[in-house]
Amino acid sequence: YSTLDLFAEFDLKVCSEIVMTVHMNLLGATPLSKVKRVYSHPQPFLQCERWLRENLPGVDRIEVDSTARGVMLAKKEKNAAAIASELAAELYGARIIARGIEDVKDNKTRFLVIAHTDGKRTGRDKTSVVFSGPDRAGALFHMLKPFADEGINLTQIESRPTRRKAWEYLFFLDMLGHREDEPVARALKRLEEQCKFFKILGSYPRCLDAKD
Numbered sequence: 001y002s003t004l005d006l007f008a009e010f011d012l013k014v015c016s017e018i019v020m021t022v023h024m025n026l027l028g029a030t031p032l033s034k035v036k037r038v039y040s041h042p043q044p045f046l047q048c049e050r051w052l053r054e055n056l057p058g059v060d061r062i063e064v065d066s067t068a069r070g071v072m073l074a075k076k077e078k079n080a081a082a083i084a085s086e087l088a089a090e091l092y093g094a095r096i097i098a099r100g101i102e103d104v105k106d107n108k109t110r111f112l113v114i115a116h117t118d119g120k121r122t123g124r125d126k127t128s129v130v131f132s133g134p135d136r137a138g139a140l141f142h143m144l145k146p147f148a149d150e151g152i153n154l155t156q157i158e159s160r161p162t163r164r165k166a167w168e169y170l171f172f173l174d175m176l177g178h179r180e181d182e183p184v185a186r187a188l189k190r191l192e193e194q195c196k197f198f199k200i201l202g203s204y205p206r207c208l209d210a211k212d
Contacts (some may be wrong), residue, residue, distance in 0.1 A: 005160065007201055008130050008170055014202035016113035017126065024048050024102040027094040028074050028081030035097075037062055039070030040083035043109075044102075048083055051101040068092065110207075118179075118202030125178040126155065128201040132162060132170050133194055140171070146190035147175060150183040170197070178203040 006012070024044050028035065037060040038045075038052070045052070045061055052061070064070045070082035071092045081097060082088075089096050119125070133139045147154055156174040177184040179200055192198040 007172075008197075008199065011116070012114050012201075013116060013118040014112045014128050014204050015115040015117065015119050016204050017207045018111045018113065019108050019207045020111065022085055022102075022107055022109040023100050023105075024083050024107070025086055025089065025096045026081050026098040026101055027071055027084055027089050028097050029095055030079050030081065030097075032056075032097050034079050035059055035081045036079040037077070038081050038083060039064050039073045041065065041067050041070065044083040047102045047104070047107055050103040051098075055098070055101075113204075118200075119204040121178045121180055121203070122205045124206045125176070125181075125203050126174055126206045127177060127179045127184060127188075127203040128172065128174050129188065129191070130170055130172050130197075130199050130201060131191065131195045132168060132197040134196065135168065139194075143191055143194050144173075146187040150187045152177055152183055152187055172201075176206070 024047055026032070026038070032055065035056055038056065039062045042063050044067060045063065052059070064073065067082065067084035067088055068091075071084050071088050071094050074080040074082035075092065075094055082094070083101070084094075086096065088094070131143070133143050144154070153176040154173060155176060156172075158172045159169045160172070162168045162170050175184065179185060179188060180203070188200065
C-alpha cells in the first residue's frame with residue numbers, strides 16, 4: 001500500500017500541509033566504488049537521477065515503499081546503499097556515503113498532516129479529493145470541466161491503479177479553495193455526480209511556501 005491508497009480506504013482527513021527543503025544522501029556501510037544496488041522510494045530516484053547516472057552508472061535501482069525501508073534493507077546487505085535524508089541516517093544508524101546528491105538543490109518536499117477532521121476556512125485554503133470515473137474516452141475531461149467553469153485553480157492531479165479492478169484508476173486531485181466555498185462546493189457536487197467513487201480528503205490551510 002502507498003499512503004495515497006490508504007487515504008482511499010480509511011477515514012482519514014488532511015488537516016494541514018508542510019513544505020520543507022529536503023536534501024538527499026546516499027547511505028550505507030560500503031564505499032561508493034563498491035555499491036552494486038541502491039534502495040529507495042521512487043521519488044528520490046527521480047530527484048537524484050543525474051547524480052546516479054554520473055556516479056553509479058549501471059547499478060540496480062530497487063524501489064521500496066519508503067526511504068526508511070530502503071535504509072533498513074541497505075544496512076543488512078553487502079554492497080548495498082539507500083537514498084534518504086540525514087534524519088533517516090540518524091534514526092537508523094546508517095553512515096552517509098555521499099551528501100546532497102539531489103539534482104536540484106532547492107528540493108522541496110510536501111508533507112501532509114493527517115487527522116480525523118479537516119481544517120476550518122482561512123481564506124487561503126486547499127482541498128484534496130480522490131475519485132474514479134467511467135472508463136470511456138473523454139471522461140476525465142468532463143469530470144474536471146466543472147472546476148474550469150467555476151474558475152477554480154487545480155494545483156495537482158495524480159493517478160494510481162485501483163486495487164479492486166484491472167485497468168481502473170483512482171485520481172487524486174488538489175485545488176485552491178475550501179470545500180465550503182460556494183464555487184468549490186458546486187464543482188465538487190458536479191464531479192461527484194459523475195463518479196463511481198468519490199471522497200473528499202480534506203480542506204486545510206495552504207502552506208505559504210507551497211507552489212500555487
